[in-house]
Amino acid sequence: xxxxxxxxxxxxxxxxxxxxxxxxxxxxxxxxxxxxxxxxxxxxxxxxxxxxxxxxxxxxxxxxxxxxxxxxxxxxxxxxxxxxxxxxxxxxxxxxxxxxxxxxxxxxxxxxxxxxxxxxxxxxxxxxxxxxxxxxxxxxxxxxxxxxxxxxxxxxxxxxxxxxxxxxxxxxxxxxxxxxxxxxxxxxxxxxxxxxxxxxxxxxxxxxxxxxxxxxxxxxxxxxxxxxxxxxxxxxxxxxxxxxxxxxxxxxxxxxxxxxxxxxxxxxxxxxxxxxxxxxxxxxxxxxxxxxxxxxxxxxxxxxxxxxxxxxxxxxxxxxxxxxxxxxxxxxxxxxxxxxxxxxxxxxxxxxxxxxxxxxxxxxxxxxxxxxxxxxxxxxxxxxxxxxxxxxxxxxxxxxxxxxxxxxxxxxx
Numbered sequence: 001x002x003x004x005x006x007x008x009x010x011x012x013x014x015x016x017x018x019x020x021x022x023x024x025x026x027x028x029x030x031x032x033x034x035x036x037x038x039x040x041x042x043x044x045x046x047x048x049x050x051x052x053x054x055x056x057x058x059x060x061x062x063x064x065x066x067x068x069x070x071x072x073x074x075x076x077x078x079x080x081x082x083x084x085x086x087x088x089x090x091x092x093x094x095x096x097x098x099x100x101x102x103x104x105x106x107x108x109x110x111x112x113x114x115x116x117x118x119x120x121x122x123x124x125x126x127x128x129x130x131x132x133x134x135x136x137x138x139x140x141x142x143x144x145x146x147x148x149x150x151x152x153x154x155x156x157x158x159x160x161x162x163x164x165x166x167x168x169x170x171x172x173x174x175x176x177x178x179x180x181x182x183x184x185x186x187x188x189x190x191x192x193x194x195x196x197x198x199x200x201x202x203x204x205x206x207x208x209x210x211x212x213x214x215x216x217x218x219x220x221x222x223x224x225x226x227x228x229x230x231x232x233x234x235x236x237x238x239x240x241x242x243x244x245x246x247x248x249x250x251x252x253x254x255x256x257x258x259x260x261x262x263x264x265x266x267x268x269x270x271x272x273x274x275x276x277x278x279x280x281x282x283x284x285x286x287x288x289x290x291x292x293x294x295x296x297x298x299x300x301x302x303x304x305x306x307x308x309x310x311x312x313x314x315x316x317x318x319x320x321x322x323x324x325x326x327x328x329x330x331x332x333x334x335x336x337x338x339x340x341x342x343x344x345x346x347x348x349x350x351x352x353x354x355x356x357x358x359x360x361x362x363x364x365x366x367x368x369x370x371x372x373x374x375x376x377x378x379x380x381x382x383x384x385x386x387x388x389x390x391x392x393x394x395x396x397x398x399x400x401x402x403x404x405x406x407x408x409x410x411x412x413x
Contacts (some may be wrong), residue, residue, distance in 0.1 A: 015372070035112040036065045037390060038137075040126050042096060042119065044076030046263070046288045047230060048313035049118045049144045051078065052203035056116075058083030059204060059383035060288070060349075061366060070106060071304040072099055073120075077263075077288045096121040103129025107137060114138040114390045120147070122167045127172035138171040140390055144203075149308035170194045175389050177201050177222045177268035177355035179311040187390035199389055204382035205313045206320045206374055212297040222255035223247075223363050228292045228314040229306070231264030231285075236328070238273050239352055240305035245277045253363060259284045260298070261292050297321045301362050306330045312337065313377075319343060320374035324367020326358045343370035358370040 037060060039051050053069070061067045066088050072365050074090045082088055089106065093099040107115065115137045117126035123141040130139050147166060167190070167367060170176065176197045178184035188195045217224070225244070229235045237260065244258050260270070260283070267285065274280040289295065292314065298300060302318035304327035315337055325344030327334055338344045345362060347354040 004207045013413060034066060035068050036060075037114045037116060038068045038070050038106075038110065038112040040070045040115060040117040040122055042122055043071050043073045044078040044081075046077045048203065048205075048311070049142070050076070051313060052142075052205065053116075053118050054078060054083060054086075055079060055204040055207070055379050056383060056386055059379050060387065061085040062284070063383075063387075068110070068112070070103075072096060077290070082291070096125040097128075097162075099125045100128030100132055103262040104132035107133040107135050111135045112137050114140060116140045116142060116390060118142045119144055120166050123167045123173070124162070127169035130172055138175075138390070138392075141170075141173045141176045141368050142178060143178045143183055143187050143310070145310035146183050146308065147190040148186060149331065167191050167193075169199075173197060175199060177204045177389055179203050179384070180333035180336050182315050182336050183310050186332045200386040201389065202316075202377050202382055203311055203313050204379040204386070205316045205377040207379050208320075210293075211320055212291075212294050215298045217298070217300070222257055223253050223301070225256060225258045225301050225359065226261070226296055226318075227303050228261045228296075228307070228317075229304070230265045231260070231270060233266065234307055234309075236305045236307050236350075237266065237270045239328070239350065239355065240303060241270070241277055241279060241282050241283075241304075242352035243305070243355035243359065244282070245279050246353060247359050248279060248282060250356075250360055253360060255282075257284065258303075259286070259295065261286065261289050263288045270405060293317050293321055294376050296323045299323055300325055301359055301367065303355070303359060304328060304330075305355065309333065315344070316374050316377035319370035320377075322371050324362050324371050325370065326355065326362055326367075328355065338370075339373065343368055343373045 008068045019404045039053050039057055041050055044050060055068060057067045069082060069086055069088045070091065071088065072091050072093045091099055091102045093102055103125060115126055115130065117123045126139060130136065147163065157366055170191045170193055174197070176194050178187055178198055178200045179202060181200050184198050184200045188198055227240060231237065247253050248256050271280070271285070274283045296318050302325045304312060304315065304326060306312065307330060309330050311333060315325055315327065325338065327344060327346060328349050329335065330349065334346060338346060344356040346366070347358050
């Protein structure tokens with residue numbers, strides 16, 4: 001049971017602060033008066049954005065801030081990991097872009113000082129909710145990916161609609177936090193009107209008190225490679241498997257094993273590709289795990305084959321336990337995270353031989369200990385930076401005339 005009073009309202013009942021359509025299966029509310037911060041995320045999926053949101057909520061709550069998590073659906077592997085003292089409210093809506101009225105009623109009832117939203121579709125919903133609400137909190141968007149790559153993967157028309165909604169909705173937030181300098185630059189190029197609102201704060205990822213010790217593996221042990229991420233097209237696991245096949249073709253690594261932690265829609269396709277390439281015997285896919293750092297600590301190389309990322313929280317996690325990193329040079333921020341290869345090996349996109357060569361080289365020389373770089377992603381310093389954005393001395397509200405066309409669209413939802 002999460003902290004706070006939890007109430008459930010069946011369809012047809014009147015909730016204290018929100019009335020959604022009869023199609024809404026249920027509305028679950030935790031009551032938290034005088035909230036300093038509400039963090040809006042879609043659900044408790046095990047992605048980097050959701051983990052960062054929970055890490056930030058916990059850090060600010062420990063500092064005495066009154067923090068609440070608001071989700072569209074109470075589902076996902078992180079559902080039971082809400083930090084102590086952080087309350088949860090559930091809208092019960094199925095689609096982010098139709099959640100504006102529910103968010104508005106929530107804001108009017110709880111009157112949080114600041115609303116922080118994560119990810120593009122949730123950011124748009126937050127903007128709609130703020131425009132429809134009588135209570136006007138400070139609104140801060142967290143941008144987790146470069147819009148060019150992230151908003152082109154859904155296909156037409158959904159990606160086109162969302163891209164235009166993000167551009168129009170960017171008028172509403174008081175501040176926009178990018179997860180890397182590269183994402184900040186990419187967002188400002190795509191959405192020029194956002195330039196005066198943008199600031200870069202890395203995701204709060206590393207808790208030094210919870211880091212496992214790196215295990216020393218016995219000489220002659222089979223090489224252990226590890227990857228962490230959702231089983232989705234963005235991660236390009238076929239490229240990783242092809243590189244893994246080439247690694248195992250080398251006499252030095254014939255018994256190498258690859259562990260992929262994560263779950264997603266492409267599990268069957270990845271397993272089929274491993275069978276096709278003849279590497280299934282060396283592949284382990286245990287699914288989502290709560291503590292990937294413990295698996296990293298007993299591995300030899302962390303491998304990433306993504307086509308794009310915003311920050312890739314798992315790379316700092318690997319760095320923090322002293323695990324050497326090999327990754328594709330994904331746009332826009334791989335070079336920023338690894339500081340142009342100072343803290344790990346970068347290889348070109350789509351080149352399985354280059355990825356295999358970099359893995360073999362790292363197995364041979366031990367790679368780079370990047371624990372010093374991982375300190376830049378620790379939770380407490382990043383919470384300091386977020387606090388300055390979320391709770392400034394003055395709370396300036398953008399002129400409502402600037403949002404008039406967006407308000408008309410929002411009112412139709």
